[in-house]
Amino acid sequence: MSEHDPSPHDRSHDLSINRRDVMLVGVAMTGVTLVGFGETTAATPSAPVARPEMNLTIHFQVNGRPIEMSVDPRASLLDVLREQLDLTGAKKGCDHGQCGACTVHVDGRRVASCLTLAAKMEGRAALTIEGLTPADGPLHPMQQAFIDHDALQCGYCTPGQIMAAVACVQEGHASSEAEIREYMSGNICRCGAYVGIVAAIRDAAVTMGG
């Protein structure tokens, strides 16, 4: 993202415009709740550090735990999970919603966390691979099935595959190999472990009662 950051000149220009416009927003709107505004100053291009007063405060749940935190309005749910909450299971593959490595559940549905603005998580609940089972409990049937069927090689896509696969079964889309392939098409495995992945999902679907 660093190459897209505005030059210092542009940034100061944006600051003045935005402050004025934010006031306009406050005057003009009824029914629009201004929950924050998002000027940030990047300390280094690769690690934007938001000035606290410019950040948004959001309240949401992650793996059953209530969280209140300050986020850069530009941040994705994926960035917040990985960089601020140390939940590094969800992976950044393409960062454009094309590969599925970042798949988590929000309010019980699978989403691409890289294209989910963290700001939109207010009042919502996220489930990541870390919260799929209690930390000291047995593996989830889907995790166990991925091991049993050798459904990975490098493993980078695996947390996203497993979160998508759990949703696939819960949605009732795991009744045949063809249906699994269709409803898992948003998760790319560049090692090509698809045969094992499909077998694992068929297996886990039975265990999960799908």
Place this chain on the structure above:
Amino acid sequence: MRPFTYARATSIDGIHAVQSATGARILAGGTTLYDLMKLGIETPGHLVDVTSIAGLDEIRSHQDELIFGALVTMSDAAAHPAVLQRAPVLAESLSKAASPQLRNMATLAGNLLQRTRCAYFRNGPEYPCNKRMPGSGCAALDGLDRGHALFGGSRSCIAVYPGDWAVALAALDATVDVHGSRGMRTLEVANLHRLPGDTPHLETVLEPDEMILNIRVPVGRLGQASTYHKIRDRESYAFALVSAAVALELDDGMVRQARIALGGVATRPWRVPAAEAALAGQRLDRAAALEAGRVAFADARPGQHNGFKVALGTAAVADALMIAAERSPSR
């Protein structure tokens, strides 16, 4: 990414005032807007998140009409029993688009407004693009145009409208209810998107302060005998090389009405009235279906690398017509 302010709307009142005052962009699922903001192609200074507005996430099935709220997700609409039964072309256009993850995020109104996948548009300033930077030129005209338009292009732009849902809606004469500072108005989906002409950066007829609230689809005699036939480079999770949205009203094997719209090959959802007229009153068999496909592509203007879509599209239209006919209650 350019910094922006983020505001959350709780009702539609006042959104147009905020848009007028600040140039704020509406954020729904974010699957297009946030994606293009990461690429530096969209650079809004203000976002208004409309996903907390109540009452815009419902599907209503009336006797002659399906009404979709703007914020219904693609996945909810694709799985809705009334949609599946009364207008399978709509359900298929949604379930054959994107991935399950994206369908859980993207909304029906946002989907209509998705922007082109033209690589020269998406890949930034090293390529001229009149859509991204008006007046800079079009790299696709003499470039890799395999994915570009055979219909509706201009000397300024041949970028394909990439969506499926709008193509299906255009086939069924759907309309959208739009709300803005001038109040409410209703637009035909088929007229929502502009031809690129000399102004390819202007993609729809919506005013900057307008927002789509509802999508209305008349489903009477037409709807049940319909399909969305989508041909892709791979079997799933890809944009259309060519697609055909087809709806038929048959009477004892004879075509009373046919509707055909093309996707993946035009700068906007592309109805083909000549092909529809060619079928009227005809007995629908394979030969008639293929002839309709040929008529549909008669005016195609292929470029250097996309000429294969004429034959592919002709067959896709024919196949779609035969699939839709199978679903007719009175064959």
